[in-house]
Amino acid sequence: MSVKFEKETVKTATKVGEELAHKVGEKLTGGKTQNGYLAAYLKQLQSNPLRTKMITSGSLFALQEILASWIAHDRSKHGHYFNSRIPKMSIYGAFISAPLGHFLIGILQRVFAGRTSLKAKILQILASNLIISPIQNVIYLASMAIIAGARTFHQVRATVKSGFFRVMKVSWVVSPLSLAFAQKFLPEQTWVPFFNIVGFIIGTYINAHTKKKRLEALRRKQYGSGKSSTGAQKTTHQDRITRSPFSCVTFNDIRRVMGSRRIFFWNWTYPRTLHVVP
Helix, strand or coil: CCHHHHHHHHEEEEEEEHHHHHHHHHHHCCCCCCHHHHHHHHHHHCCCCHHHHHHHHHHHHHHHHHHHHHHHHCCCCCCCCCCCCHHHHHHHHHHHHHHHHHHHHHHHHHHHHCCCCCHHHHHHHHHHHHHHHHHHHHHHHHHHHHCCCCCCCHHHHHHHHHHHHHHHHHHHHHHHHHHHHHHCCHHHHHHHHHHHHHHHHHHHHHHHHHHHHHHHHHHHCCCCCCCCCCCCCCCCCHHHHHECCCCCCHHHHHHHCCCCCHHCCCCCHHCCEEEEEE
C-alpha cells in the first residue's frame, strides 16, 4: 500500500514539474502564440536594434559585477555586494560596448551578406578574430583601466599593452566557436546579444577569480606577510604605483600571490586597482 502511494506521489510530482516547466517555456518563448518574453525581445531587437542592445549590454555588465562579487564574497565596507563599479560597468556596457558591437558586427554581416559557402564562413571568422576582436579588446581594456582608476594616457596605454595579447588568446579560443554557432543556429539580429551572453559568462568567471585573488592578497597583508623583522612594511623600487582612493595593497603583495606577470594582465579588473608605473 505504501509502495503504491509512493509511486503515485512521484508520478504526481513529476507531472506537476513537467507542467511548470511547460508553462515557463511558454512564457519565455510564447509557444504557438509567439507572445512570450523571447518573442517580445526579438521584436524589439528588430524594431529598435541599438536601443535594445544597449539595455541588454548595460544590464549584463552590471549583473556581471554583482554576481562576481557574490561568488568571491567581496563585500563593500557597508557589508553588501553593491559598489561604485556597478553603475560604471553598466554605463560602459550600454554606451560603449553595445554601440561598438552593433557597428562592427553590422559591417561584418553586410560584407558577408548572402555568402553561405564554407569558405565565406571561414573568412568571416578570420575577419572577426583579426579585425573586430582586436578593436573591441583595446576599447575594453582602456575602459576597464579608466573605471579602475587610471587617469593618465600612460596608465591606460600600459594596461592595454600588458593585457592585450592575453585577452586576445581568450578571444581566439572563444570567438571562433561562438561565431560558428551563431552562423549555424541564430538569425543575424540576435548575434550581438548572443555574444554579450557568452562574454557575460566568461567575464563573470574572470572577474570572480580576480576578486578572490585580491582578497587573498589583502588577507596576506593583514596577517603580516611581507613585513620586516621590525614589523615595518618593506617598500622597494618596484612598489612605485599609482593607487586608486581605496587601494591598500602594494605591488609586492600582489606579486607574491599571483606572480609578477599576472598582475599586469588582471590589473584592469581590480575594483581597487593597482596601476604600475615603470
